[in-house]
Amino acid sequence: LSVVGLKKIRVPKEFIEASWGTFFQDQGIELVEVNLEESNPEVPYQIIDSILPEAIDSVNPEKNLLLNPQVKNFLKLYFESGKDFDLVENFCASSKELFSIKIHDCLNIGHFIDAIVVEAYKNEFQVNQIRGFLNACLSFSFQVLQNEKELAPMEMTFGCTKDGFAFQLSVTAKNFQFDKNLRRLSSFLNITEYKKKSQYTISALWFKDDALKDLHMFFNKKQYVARSSLVNVSNMSPVCDAETISFDPGSDAKDSSVRISDSANNEGDVRISGSKSETDDVIRISGSGANSAVGNMKVSSNKSAVMEQQMLRMKNLLYKMKEELSQQKIAFETAHADSNLSSPELHEKISEITLENSKLQDEKKYLTARLQLANRKLQIMDNNLDKTAEFSRPNPEQEKELETFRQQNAVLAVKIKYQDEKLAELEAQVNRQEEANASPQAVDTVGKDLEITKLNEIKVLYENKMKEQMAENKKLDGRVKVLATQLDGALKKLSAPAPGMKTNENHAKQLEHASNRVAEVTKEYNDKKKEVIQVKQENEKLLGKMAELEKKIARYEKKAA
Amino acid sequence: LSTGFNFNTIENYILSPGDIYWIKKSGEEVLVSKKGEVPNSLLIKKLVKNEQTLEISNEINVEVITLLEELFASSKKEILIQNKNKFRKKIVEILRAEYAEIERSQFEFDTMVWKVFSTFTLDQQTDLVAIDMDLFRRSLRVTSSVVLVAFLNGYYDEKFLEKLFMKTVNLLMSMVSAETLSDDVEKLERLRLNLSSEPLMREEVKSLFDPAVLRSEVGSWEKIIVIFNTYYSFDDHETRVNILNEVFNNKINVRANELKAALSALKRANVHMDLAESA
Numbered sequence: 001l002s003v004v005g006l007k008k009i010r011v012p013k014e015f016i017e018a019s020w021g022t023f024f025q026d027q028g029i030e031l032v033e034v035n036l037e038e039s040n041p042e043v044p045y046q047i048i049d050s051i052l053p054e055a056i057d058s059v060n061p062e063k064n065l066l067l068n069p070q071v072k073n074f075l076k077l078y079f080e081s082g083k084d085f086d087l088v089e090n091f092c093a094s095s096k097e098l099f100s101i102k103i104h105d106c107l108n109i110g111h112f113i114d115a116i117v118v119e120a121y122k123n124e125f126q127v128n129q130i131r132g133f134l135n136a137c138l139s140f141s142f143q144v145l146q147n148e149k150e151l152a153p154m155e156m157t158f159g160c161t162k163d164g165f166a167f168q169l170s171v172t173a174k175n176f177q178f179d180k181n182l183r184r185l186s187s188f189l190n191i192t193e194y195k196k197k198s199q200y201t202i203s204a205l206w207f208k209d210d211a212l213k214d215l216h217m218f219f220n221k222k223q224y225v226a227r228s229s230l231v232n233v234s235n236m237s238p239v240c241d242a243e244t245i246s247f248d249p250g251s252d253a254k255d256s257s258v259r260i261s262d263s264a265n266n267e268g269d270v271r272i273s274g275s276k277s278e279t280d281d282v283i284r285i286s287g288s289g290a291n292s293a294v295g296n297m298k299v300s301s302n303k304s305a306v307m308e309q310q311m312l313r314m315k316n317l318l319y320k321m322k323e324e325l326s327q328q329k330i331a332f333e334t335a336h337a338d339s340n341l342s343s344p345e346l347h348e349k350i351s352e353i354t355l356e357n358s359k360l361q362d363e364k365k366y367l368t369a370r371l372q373l374a375n376r377k378l379q380i381m382d383n384n385l386d387k388t389a390e391f392s393r394p395n396p397e398q399e400k401e402l403e404t405f406r407q408q409n410a411v412l413a414v415k416i417k418y419q420d421e422k423l424a425e426l427e428a429q430v431n432r433q434e435e436a437n438a439s440p441q442a443v444d445t446v447g448k449d450l451e452i453t454k455l456n457e458i459k460v461l462y463e464n465k466m467k468e469q470m471a472e473n474k475k476l477d478g479r480v481k482v483l484a485t486q487l488d489g490a491l492k493k494l495s496a497p498a499p500g501m502k503t504n505e506n507h508a509k510q511l512e513h514a515s516n517r518v519a520e521v522t523k524e525y526n527d528k529k530k531e532v533i534q535v536k537q538e539n540e541k542l543l544g545k546m547a548e549l550e551k552k553i554a555r556y557e558k559k560a561a
Numbered sequence: 562l563s564t565g566f567n568f569n570t571i572e573n574y575i576l577s578p579g580d581i582y583w584i585k586k587s588g589e590e591v592l593v594s595k596k597g598e599v600p601n602s603l604l605i606k607k608l609v610k611n612e613q614t615l616e617i618s619n620e621i622n623v624e625v626i627t628l629l630e631e632l633f634a635s636s637k638k639e640i641l642i643q644n645k646n647k648f649r650k651k652i653v654e655i656l657r658a659e660y661a662e663i664e665r666s667q668f669e670f671d672t673m674v675w676k677v678f679s680t681f682t683l684d685q686q687t688d689l690v691a692i693d694m695d696l697f698r699r700s701l702r703v704t705s706s707v708v709l710v711a712f713l714n715g716y717y718d719e720k721f722l723e724k725l726f727m728k729t730v731n732l733l734m735s736m737v738s739a740e741t742l743s744d745d746v747e748k749l750e751r752l753r754l755n756l757s758s759e760p761l762m763r764e765e766v767k768s769l770f771d772p773a774v775l776r777s778e779v780g781s782w783e784k785i786i787v788i789f790n791t792y793y794s795f796d797d798h799e800t801r802v803n804i805l806n807e808v809f810n811n812k813i814n815v816r817a818n819e820l821k822a823a824l825s826a827l828k829r830a831n832v833h834m835d836l837a838e839s840a
Binding site: 086098100101102104105107108111112152153155170172192194199201362365366369 | 640641642643714715716717718721751754755756778779780781782818822
């Protein structure tokens with residue numbers, strides 16, 4: 001079975017020598033030693049296509065949890081999928097329903113955890129561990145996200161098969177510190193970091209099988225995004241050119257005899273970490289799992305004795321396994337010997353042909369599209385041609401039709417002309433009215449005329465009102481003046497010494513009387529003045545006449561003399 | 562002809578919701594705004610102010626849009642997902658009955674999504690439409706499909722959906738430059754059909770058509786953008802049935818979890834979305 005997947009993984013030296021290293025090597029994964037002190041964790045690591053053996057024989061599966069068929073199948077899936085590994089989609093491929101949840105805020109976490117746990121409960125999983133994991137995972141993820149400027153929604157997917165419950169969470173965050181406690185809360189935990197996108201995917205799996213309840217595997221992948229990220233939307237192209245993996249099986253240091261160092265995880269998680277002191281011990285592969293599966297082989301006081309026992313057993317097991325595997329390998333090789341002989345050349349040719357083929361297909365696609373386009377254009381042109389041809393043919397019916405069309409056209413032209421004129425007229429009217437009336441009005445002339453007359457009426461009304469008002473004002477003015485003079489007169493009178501004590505009423509009466517008197521006096525005065533003037537004028541006339549008469553008299557006197 | 566439409570609300574429509582006629586006193590009918598075109602809001606408001614008779618025909622169903630607007634607005638006010646889901650349930654029921662199960666046009670659907678989620682100012686709207694009408698119509702078509710399918714995929718924060726709306730419209734409108742518009746559109750169409758790899762095209766524009774995104778580890782909404790940007794053609798001017806109807810009746814020939822999730826959300830009569838969206 002040829003699959004694309006991970007062929008090499010980076011591990012510390014102890015790992016290679018340890019039996020769990022052998023386990024992976026036996027599955028076709030090449031382990032490359034990495035120096036723990038290596039300072040640059042970003043050295044791109046080439047992932048090559050690999051061929052994994054079709055099946056791995058399980059020898060004595062109850063001894064080693066990694067050899068449990070479920071676990072083995074799962075690991076195979078993991079390494080086959082390589083960088084495209086998506087726990088929920090890959091593991092639950094056979095399941096009818098996958099679920100996805102988007103979370104925008106931390107206020108509703110509980111609700112969604114409940115939803116997931118209920119789903120696990122319905123499928124008869126042990127929910128306590130799952131709930132514990134989700135609580136820790138989500139609350140710590142939101143702690144991480146609190147520092148982010150723009151909160152991108154977290155995306156969760158989950159689903160299950162009859163064997164396992166899978167959960168995956170994607171978080172976008174710049175500073176992500178992994179919470180190590182999470183590792184004890186699931187059978188399998190994988191954290192993938194997409195470095196350049198600041199994205200983290202946390203995948204967790206729980207096996208239903210009670211025998212596997214102490215299995216805790218931890219993988220940590222780093223993927224470096226090669227292509228530039230998309231737009232400002234956010235980063236969209238996660239194609240990775242490098243990947244490292246760290247593997248940390250069986251992590252519970254307290255209740256098992258095995259102590260596994262966390263150092264590698266703390267400093268970059270690039271490497272596989274194993275316990276340095278006890279690497280050659282077989283038990284550690286199965287980690288804490290061995291304790292339950294084999295039957296509580298807890299090592300506390302008689303630690304070494306039990307360990308030795310286990311070691312022996314595992315070594316035997318391993319030996320058998322290796323033997324069988326090598327037999328298989330030989331069989332495989334002989335079976336494929338023929339085909340492999342000429343394979344390099346053949347492969348080259350095949351790849352050449354495939355390349356050419358794909359090129360040709362691309363070209364074909366393009367050309368077909370062009371052809372379709374051209375055909376469409378041609379069709380349209382044909383149609384047009386047909387139409388013109390039909391029209392140009394002297395056909396009495398068509399001629400008639402044409403005539404009617406022409407007539408209609410003529411009518412339409414007239415109509416259009418009429419409309420144009422009307423429009424021009426309307427526009428002119430609008431312009432006129434807009435000039436006359438600063439406020440914008442409807443284009444409807446009738447309404448406008450009406451409105452103008454209305455306005456004019458109102459204007460006249462207002463003018464009349466204003467005239468009335470003015471007249472009244474004048475009257476009032478006059479009255480005020482009269483009152484003022486009366487008051488003046490009264491004041492003059494009042495300022496004169498009053499004879500004896502007088503009440504206010506008397507004052508008022510006196511005032512009235514006085515003002516009346518004043519008015520009378522003024523009138524008399526005016527009349528007298530007029531009389532005086534008249535008399536004066538008459539006087540002057542008379543004087544003039546007298547002068548004339550005197551002159552005449554004087555002339556007559558001269559004559560007489 | 563119907564007169565139930567409130568012409569004062571015309572400003573809220575980026576594209577005219579129907580054919581709008583001005584009935585003059587002489588009985589003459591003048592087409593003021595054609596359906597699907599940018600409406601002449603100024604003239605219409607002036608005519609309304611002067612108590613002129615306006616009529617709309619061939620118009621979209623405004624009641625449904627108003628109802629959905631109200632429901633989304635009510636949901637936006639809620640914080641707890643349980644309360645939001647009460648509105649979500651109603652919204653999905655309406656979407657199913659009014660869009661998925663009947664052949665309402667995509668134009669109506671676009672108008673609805675625009676009215677619910679757009680926060681563009683009038684100036685921004687004018688600028689968008691000025692770039693190119695056809696490109697704008699397509700962008701709106703893609704965006705409205707993206708936003709509602711994202712909603713059906715379980716995104717529940719209305720503010721996020723609004724942002725997604727704005728972002729997608731702007732993103733799609735910025736794929737071309739004004740000087741080389743028709744050239745660009747042609748290139749984009751070829752890119753969409755995967756006919757050639759345009760070396761001159763910007764990387765970020767390419768990735769909007771990149772099927773590899775669908776297999777990658779990104780948010781569903783990013784995948785949904787690529788799905789619909791690849792789905793809608795650039796020279797498709799025909800009126801088509803709305804996207805929910807296409808999804809509901811399996812007319813859309815794209816295999817993606819996001820579309821499956823939208824379908825199952827639409828199909829579920831008794832929404833158990835308060836748990837999770839099944840994909």
